[in-house]
Amino acid sequence: MAREGSSIDKTLAVLEALAEHHRVTDIAAATGVSKSTAHRILQALVTWGFARPDGLGSYEPGPRILTLAGRVMQRFDPARQASGALHALCEATGFTTHFAIRSVDEAVYVDKQEGRRPYQMPSRIGMSVALHTTAIGKAVLAELSDAEVLAICRRTGLAPRTPRTLTSEEDLLAHLAGVRALGYAIDDEENEPGIRCLGVAVFDHTGQVLGGISVSTLAMDMDLPGLRSRAPEVIAAARDVSAALGAATPTARR
């Protein structure tokens, strides 16, 4: 990114890089800006609280990122608007339900409601998940064209998370065709061993796919046919969520 990208782009790139790197040299390499530019941006991030010097010449993310995210979550309309419908789905099925928003090439959980089961899911609000391995992610991908899906795959790769993860573009595209036909996606231990989810896309008021909702269960607690039998409730809840978000006709669009 040397001599490339605006000052704004460089600032955001350094902010992002700080989540993975601590040393000035590594941040410069990861972002393509020069060492002195990285250093100068880091000083500004320290001033704002987005970075902290560790006292040894390296830097780490500052708490300001967390307070900003917390504030955003407090005011994030989609999560609040969806919470009623998500809670109703959780009560009706008894399973843990999630609402995640697409964020460029991944999704981030913005709501999670614990089901009435004697176990808890390892997911948490704020956690990022891959699109190709999760029910919500695949539901989102199914709303995109094959060309858009392939572009995402090429940027992110299709890393296996379990032995059941779909790792070829052909397999994923074929799978997504099936998701489009069904109107929902299934993560059958593709993201986390022992966990099975069913997800449906949700749309915002512009009709664009925003993210999705899902129900999650231990594989030993619910078999595939049993999970599929809950699909109509999840589809109805996704429609309610989309309606709450102002979507006119929240059906799958092609």
Add this chain to the structure above:
Amino acid sequence: MAREGSSIDKTLAVLEALAEHHRVTDIAAATGVSKSTAHRILQALVTWGFARPDGLGSYEPGPRILTLAGRVMQRFDPARQASGALHALCEATGFTTHFAIRSVDEAVYVDKQEGRRPYQMPSRIGMSVALHTTAIGKAVLAELSDAEVLAICRRTGLAPRTPRTLTSEEDLLAHLAGVRALGYAIDDEENEPGIRCLGVAVFDHTGQVLGGISVSTLAMDMDLPGLRSRAPEVIAAARDVSAALGAATPTARR
């Protein structure tokens, strides 16, 4: 901030303002940059996913802020380093324990471990809390000079959150003198009605106060003398957390 502050400062200011404002004009007013500058920065934030256009000419925070915070939390050393000591304190007392980091004029929860009680605290990781109303916040303030405390009070105000909140600078300073003498702070329904907490400051490897840990209980579940009797365990745990963070002598400094 017109012609004032670097491009980096303006970018971060707009990013922050976006958590409270949606319209370009309001963001410009809140940050002091011109409408065209605010608009230009917003376009870059949209490109990065830090902002989303709402389709009606306004903007809202984008999911990228949440995925970045999630990634920071995954790698945030203090929370991971503290988690063993925090867990031990939770097991020993049976109460919900928190770890929060000071973030300029507030604190943000970076860890929370649920106690073995038949109730849950409304707090959540990522949530910001005021310094003057919480046990951890007051423990942090007690590590600062009166001048620094007054400067913070003037920036934030001393808004009442419950009828028991300390809302005058004199009362707060007197209270903090007591906190220094005891080595711990008590939030006696000052932040949330019906909730009582005991908090102790923790220090980082440079000896600076980083934040604090606390135990929290329903007021009806534990009276004040009972809570005070647990202070030595919290103080010991805070020492363990500080040691884990590399602090040499994590005692209250003056």
Add this chain to the structure above:
DNA sequence: GCCAGATGTTCCGTTACACGGAACGCGCTG
């Protein structure tokens, strides 16, 4: 229904500052 005012968006001339290469200081290692 019309018009004034407010807001979002775009344009562009000016100049302030972002940029990065070079240099310096420091620490580590062989």
Add this chain to the structure above:
DNA sequence: CAGCGCGTTCCGTGTAACGGAACATCTGGC
């Protein structure tokens, strides 16, 4: 002790950030 790598600082250069003005659109009051 020399060489290397890294963090930090400096400064000359040139370009991109800046914001005022203009335009398009929307809203609300009369």
